[in-house]
Structure formats: C-alpha cells, structure tokens
Amino acid sequence: MESLTGYRISWEEFNRTNTRVTHYLPNLTQEYRVTGLTALTTYTIQVAGMTSKGQGQLSSSTISSGVPPEMPGPPTNIAISNIGPRSVARSLNLAMTARRPSHAGRLRHSNSRGIDEAAADLLVWARTRITKPPVDQSVIKGTKAVMSCGVTHDPSVSVRYVWEKSGSVVDVSTSPRLRLDPDGTLHLSQTWSGDIGTYTCRVTSVGGNDSRSAHLRVRQLPHAPEIPSAALSQVEKRAINLTWAQAFDGNSPLIRYILEVSENNAPWTVLLANIEPEWTGVTVGG
Template identity: 50%
Template sequence: MFQCFARNAAGETQTHTQLVVTSVTSSFSLLPSDLTVTVGNSAVFTCETTGAPKPAVSWRRGSQLLASGTVQIPRFTLLESGGLLVEPIRMEDSGDYTCTAAGADTHINATATLTVWIRTFISVPPVDQRVIKGTTATLDCNATHDPRVNISFQWQRGAVPLQPSGGRVSILSGSLTISQTWSGDIGDYTCTVTSQAGNQSRSARLEVIELPHSPRSLSVSLNDSDSRSVLLSWVRPFDGNSPLLHYILELSEN
C-alpha cells in the first residue's frame, strides 16, 4: 500500500493506491554443491530458491525423477528448504544430481556431483598369539579401502602408541613385528586404520612363553606308615605363561 501526502499552509490531503506483485522470476538463492560421502552415511544437497509464486522444486539423477511435491522414492527425501536428503548412501548413488525450480514462466536448473567412497574396514585383523621367548611375533593388520583415499595404520599396546624403533619393533604395510620377544612384550595390541572414508580398530593379545622356573622350597620326610615311601612337597613355580604339564622326579642313591 502506497500513500501520497500533499501539505501546505492551508492543510493536508492524501491519496493511496495498492501494488500487488503477482509474478517474480525464479532464481537460486543457494546452489547445490558437490559432495563426497562414505557408503552408509547420509548426503544433503542444498537448493534454495526465490520467486513468486513460490517455485516448485524437484530433483533428478540423470533422467530419473527422485523427489518432488508429488513423487518420492525410498531413501530420497525432498526437504522443506528445497534440498535433497539421501540416506543411507549406496555405491550406486554416485552421479550428477539436478535441482529444478519451476516458476510461473521459468524453469531453472542447478547440478552437483555426488562421489561415493567405499568404507574403510580391517579385512585381516590381528589374532591372539603365543610365541616362545626370544623368537619373533608378527601381528597382521590389513585393510580394504577405496583406491581413491589414503590410509594409515597406528598400533597401540594398551593405551600407549607404538613407534617403529628401527630395532625390535617394526611396522610394515600395517603389520606389527616384534623380534627377540620377552615377558615385557606381553599385552593387548590394537591396530587402528584411519582414512577419510572411515576408521576401525581391532585388538589381539600377545603371550610370550618361556621356561618355567625351578620348584622352590623342596622338602622331604619319611612316611610313618610305609617305610618304602616318602612325602615330597614344593612350592608351585612360575609356569612361564604356559600351563605346567607335569613334574619329573629323580632319585639319586649314593
């Protein structure tokens, strides 16, 4: 509503009129942009428009209509803002997505590309191992990943990161090798693969077996009820991280 006033010393007069805008050319206020998403996640394309009447927004991939005011297929949702939600993402969702805004007398399009990565995961996890003291232990850790992304491996013993020392400990292609193992190497080891397309961790336990210690506090006494037998006892020794199978008793007669 517009009003016009005229004033002078004699007074004031006014008149008014109304302007009604019935049509404004459609345009994009926020264009969709290219996205890169990992399989299993969600993707949200933006597409905001202006115009009068309000433009009708629809989305297509190639020639396939995915979402509009009257059409919607599973996993593709037309948002109130005009954007498109794709959830969950599959490999076959890669491609060009076109947002179309249809106004009273115009049709405008904007296109963005969706790139989908395969999720990175550990395909060969480390497994529990028992090695003899002084030998070499190798904990494997291999990952399957999208060839377009880079991955890196990190090993931890408990909560402490392991750094290749160039000595006993080395990491090659994700696998951890510990040479000249000893009891101090016993523990839980975790392999973590990190990438732009996801992270994953898997753990395994390393046990180092060594010779059992000698029995302690050996004592012997005659059996009062049987002159041909003795009572022999000792303190159970450290088992070397492996169950004791049996004891060997020897008699020496002089």
C-alpha cells in the same frame, strides 16, 4: 569382493528424521533428481552402496535447497522465460567440480518470483575394511612375532594405520625391535614377557574406519618348583613326603613334573617321570 547391486538414497530436513524419504536405485544409476523439497531449507542426503550381503557404509552430505554445497563456478546458460504481470521464471546451471563423481543429485526450489536450481556431485568411496586381521599367536621368547593388518580400500583413498597394545599406542620409533610396514604389518623382534598383551590394529580413512585385535603370548622355560620340602612320612615306613609350590609356568600350561634322585653323590636318575602338573606333593617309598 561382492558386486554392487544398487544404491540406497535418503534425504530429510536437517535434524528432523521424521521427514526422511528413502529410495532404492539400480546399480547403474549415475544421476538422481530430488524433488518436492521446501525452499531455503537445509537437508541431509545419505547414499550407501548395496550388495547381496547388505548395505555398505553411508556417505552423507548437507545441502540447503537453492544454495550449492560448495563454492560454485560462474553460472552458465542463463535464461528468462514465461514473463507475466507479477512473475518470471529464471533458470541457470551452477558449475560444480569433484575429484571422482560417482553419484549426482539436483535440488530445485521455486516460488512466484522464479525457479532456482543447483546440481552437485556426490563422491561414493568403496568402504575401507580389514580383510587380513591379526590372529592370536604364541611365540618362544627371543624369537620374532608378526601381526598382520591387511586392508581393502578405494584406490583413491589413503589409509592410516595405528597399533595399540592393551589400549596404549605402539610407537615403533621408540625401539629398534619394532617395525611397521607400509601395509600395516607390525614386526616385533627379540620378544620377551613385556610384549605379552592384546594388540589392536586401527585403520582410518575418508572411506571408513575399522579395527581388529589379537593376543600375543610369549613362552619361555618354566621356573623350578618353589619352596621344596622333604619330611619323613608319619603313615608309611621308609617313605618321605615331598612338597613344593607351583612356580612360573613360562606362559605355557605345564605338562608334567619329573622327579629325579641322587644317592651318595651318584648321577641323577629319574624316579617319577609323569607327575601331574596340578600336584604339589608326592610320597616316595622304598
């Protein structure tokens, strides 16, 4: 896993991207004071981790200057100072709680009647992503197929796995042939042609979403050539023309056809052992 090299923090007035301000912070930053805000204005704050590979997923929060983003605890450390004929400065700390603070911000607004300040902790989770995706595979009919979906995520974040086949959700409760492990691995036993398709693993969490797809092919014995026909050759003496139509290939490319012959109920013997799979006819003489 890449080491964290820093943070990217930006803020802007709500739905006004032209007011955006962006700063890049060292990776040891634990608190950052946002200044120059307009009083009683709603802002969107975004924070993302940075590594040598680039920027991670953004975590965002909306806050109004002078108003805490969550229900605060009781104010503490109230103080009044700088009393003048028409103004007074007032400061207080608002108690905020968070499950796992990893970045902090503080908003302040002031006017002639005083100064208000609010602080909040911003949670930054490691991004959830699929690191062991399913791979394309081909299995023999009746055997087992295993589709992996390994994920790395923040230890404090729970992950939900959903498998889809060709766009439809796979409900493992509908068939004893299907099983979904806690780590997201999908098992299909006694595979058959109905299992053929593209499978997609989707993971969702508060730390981000991800998805990966792979194709499953189920192989089986090819069917016999269809509509076989034999006719005397009009070109060669003592020769016949054999023709056929290509049949189901068992979901695996044909390698060759084999032509056998039996005369007067004698055992079958190989006459031609390597007929090209694209051919649909041969001429047999002698």
